Amino acid sequence: MTTPAIEPFRIDIPAADVADLRARLAAVRWPDELEDAGWSYGIPARRLRPLVERWRTGFDWQQQQADLNRLDQFVTEIDGRRLHFNHLRSPRPDAMPLVLVHGWPFADFRSLIEPLTEPASSDDVPGLPFDLVIPTLPGFGFSGPTHRAGESDTSRSAELIKELMARLGYQAYGVHGGDAGGFVATQLGRIDAEHVVGVHLNGPITIPSPGEDASGFDERDRRMLASLQDWSRRDTSSYAAVHSTRPQTLAYALNDSPVGQLAWVADVVNSYAHEPIDDDALLTQVSIGWFTGTIGSSFLLYKESGQWGAQSERSGVPTAVAIFPGDSTIRAIAERRHNLVRWTIHDRGGHFPALEAPDLLIKDLREFFGGLR
Template sequence: MAIFEPFSIDIPGSDLEDLRTRLAATRWPEELPGVGWEYGIPTSYVRELAEYWGTGYDWRAHEADANRYPQFVTEIDGQRVHFTHVCSAVADALPLLLVHGWPFEDFTAMIGPLTDPAAHGGDPADAFHLVIPTLPGFGYSGPTRRVGDAATERSAELLATLMAELGYDRYGVHGGDAGSFIAPQIGRIATERLVGVHLNDPITIPAWGDDGSDYSAADQEKLARMQDWSSKQTSGYAGMQSTRPQTLAPAVSDSPAGLLAWVLDVVNTYVDPAQPTPDAAIDRDLLLSNLSTLWFTGTIGSSMRLYKESQHWGATLADSGVPTGVAVFPGSGTVRGVAEKQNTIVHWSEFERGGHFAAMEAPDLLTGDLREFFGKLR
């Protein structure tokens, strides 16, 4: 029987001062004029954000906001698991597990609308009890200690156990990015417990030999881009994290400016393409709060092990049969034909704003889609 210990975020003042000192002492490289993002994230942009992080950003305000919600830590099969658990006042609300990906996905803006829809212009019948875990290797779940514990398959096992230990016999799950592997895998593990799986911009990897000849023209175009992905500059981070995460870890664990540059370059690749920079797509303080969490917990290195240890990449995934809904946002590489072969798709939405980090870029749209999808399954 799992023991759930109440948890509150309380970062020592010495850690905040250390962060500011390191940011102020950053050795900045020269950069070529006029190349924009062609060589990676512009140093001038990183420098501006780093200065704000060190002198203008208020961690304590974020800490107080996060601590408004009940948080807990527990141990499941030797792995510490941190989670936020917010129960709705609506007694028969549907339990919903929200699963993030790499490097983060912050669901805070959705907590109120999902747990108390009546207070946010919605129908009380759409209320959810929320369980928002931190994946192994990330943040307050702490670094992983064993090979394989950062894998998406492992996370699915731990989260299915967590929901069972919380006493939820019937629930839904949502995931994006790495969560779009974890959520369907929970469907394969706890098939009888799940009422539905909801995904945003799921990563769709075709089976070997799938040439997409029976797909739509739009899907064939996306499939061609995916097959050529490894030759593109945008895949560099994934190649590094899936092969040499420990080589990169000291740089991004020792330098907050390095962490900032590495992570936000990836974020920029996947946000709404209509937005010029990551902090145009996602609130600047929200980005820095999530970066600060990785920094203060020392987990950026262990978080990257997810890429090295997960086996889903390139695998042929069996359909769990659980009803599945998909929300697609601008810039998505999701191939509908592949998604339909690997899941029982009963709901498909496409939006004109937002991006891969939908809970942070367009929480209103993602909230509405969750209500619509699960409203048919309650």
């Protein structure tokens, strides 16, 4: 059987699609809003209206598209699934291959690319160079929507990335992931331990399995456990409840309304980010979801992935965990599920460190993988 080709890819959104988006933004029918409700009922108009106006009149999609097209990107087919990815080689011959795996809703690692592929050495942080492979998970963006149940399972995504790295000819590589991407990264370490030299995670999700022993937790872990147990009762968890139970119903609304799609994503970002995220970075990601029609299929990993609270086989690959403000990772559980060799707590950043504190994430990646050379 012939292996499907890896083909160069360029983003080329038709001008008619951009015009249609702007027309829809201009025709929005705004709902009523309670006085002085703030964020307690969801994203307020005082935040959303300026974002919508920026998207309609000030946001330059053509410039963003040009910036994205400066980065080498490709598509291939693996087991009948289209997979889009960036492949960015360092000019240095000693570069380590590194896979960066995104979560929901962000797939924006642009701030990491130049520092990681062409690092400048310093006295305290040696400039380990990387060849970067940045896949777009099934159901997201330019990988296109999924069409069969189970294609968005994070374990399935790990299998696709394993095959991709083999096709690219890499014999040893590292993996980084956050949010749902952390499940993909960890699973890659399990199924491709022969080639994965290390796994780096930011704020991995450590939901205890039913009946899991918590008697040995220290004070911090007990606080994190209480936070996780309370999470399902918080209003900030409502998005995940809908994604994991009725994703198709929500998809009809958000695939038809760009304002609805923006409101949904921006509300989640506000709930979990601890540092300001650039509005144009946010609008770029929402634009990709809009133009590709993948907002609905991007929800499916919540319903189809079985790892959220399951007790998984322990990964034996050396694993580093970076904790940013707002993370509720329980170290004792992380140690049970991973070969934990590094644990770093940062005092700034948040759930989206590539956009909130890229300098800290870059330093953490360099130090961890530099120690594995």
